[in-house]
Amino acid sequence: MTAAPSARSASGSEVRVDEVDIAFGDFPAVSGASLDIRAGEFVCLLGPSGCGKSTLLNAIAGFVAPAAGRVLVGGRPVTKPDVSRGVVFQSGEALFPWLTVRQNVVFGPKMRKVPKARRAALADHYLAMVGLSHSADRLPGELSGGMRQRAQLARVLANEPTLILMDEPFGALDAQTRQVMQVELDRIWREAGQTIVFVTHDIGEALLLADRVVTMTAGPSARIKEIYEVALPRPRELTDPDCARLYRLLRDDIGAEVTKTLRAQGLDDGHDPAIGGDHGR
Numbered sequence: 001m002t003a004a005p006s007a008r009s010a011s012g013s014e015v016r017v018d019e020v021d022i023a024f025g026d027f028p029a030v031s032g033a034s035l036d037i038r039a040g041e042f043v044c045l046l047g048p049s050g051c052g053k054s055t056l057l058n059a060i061a062g063f064v065a066p067a068a069g070r071v072l073v074g075g076r077p078v079t080k081p082d083v084s085r086g087v088v089f090q091s092g093e094a095l096f097p098w099l100t101v102r103q104n105v106v107f108g109p110k111m112r113k114v115p116k117a118r119r120a121a122l123a124d125h126y127l128a129m130v131g132l133s134h135s136a137d138r139l140p141g142e143l144s145g146g147m148r149q150r151a152q153l154a155r156v157l158a159n160e161p162t163l164i165l166m167d168e169p170f171g172a173l174d175a176q177t178r179q180v181m182q183v184e185l186d187r188i189w190r191e192a193g194q195t196i197v198f199v200t201h202d203i204g205e206a207l208l209l210a211d212r213v214v215t216m217t218a219g220p221s222a223r224i225k226e227i228y229e230v231a232l233p234r235p236r237e238l239t240d241p242d243c244a245r246l247y248r249l250l251r252d253d254i255g256a257e258v259t260k261t262l263r264a265q266g267l268d269d270g271h272d273p274a275i276g277g278d279h280g281r
């Protein structure tokens, strides 16, 4: 592995979400959300489908303006998207299909007029970090879904963000690839040191990755519900008794919110809808 291209890549930003309301027209999506995230922390946002996880993430990214309250990153108010906050989406289609993986990775630095030699060093470093050095000259269309997500992550890392926002980045991957990517992301985060906010509806994924798991209530007017410390050594195993105990707490927490949503939709049949399918727990 080459040396990190700059000291900036080794530190993350703190994030403050302060009494944030977000509305779409007259629809109150998120209400009174407050959350403090430490520099370099890995936080997962977990909640029932449609509760407002992506909306809150988009407010931190600067894509959506809060109707009330404020978001601060590194002590500065977020008013618009910024290269210091990298966003990884669920689909690898965010890559430019006509550019090679390497060209995609250096695209941001090139736009910022980073000198050519340094762009090359950034690409070498981050392509190696995500395990894609061998595919640097391939087009995104020639990559598997997992490789495209790695390329997307390398492209974000090459901008040396202090905060990475990930919106169900592994949601479209098959179970095996997803598992590999979780282990890889855990390793990359420990190596790169950015703050990460990661949206998922997968309890197991949150427990494998997060320092803290933040749950949200069902919307409308979704709120931060609980914050769970995951003070367990890494890499983690979901079969570890402490992990399994937290898994059950989270399953019950989210299950209660899913029930509320189903009731509101008139779909509840009295059956416990605790989320299945994530890791079969």
Ligand SMILES: Nc1ncnc2c1ncn2[C@@H]1O[C@H](COP(=O)(O)OP(=O)(O)OP(=O)(O)O)[C@@H](O)[C@H]1O
Pocket: 024, 027, 029, 047, 048, 049, 050, 051, 052, 053, 054, 055, 056, 201, 219
């Ligand atoms: N641009 C928009 N315009 C109108 N309503 C929106 C918009 N974006 C999101 N919403 C609504 O806000 C609520 C929260 O949506 P959001 O996508 O944040 O939920 P989520 O928790 O990320 O869902 P999922 O887990 O299914 O991706 C939903 O009711 C959604 O329909």
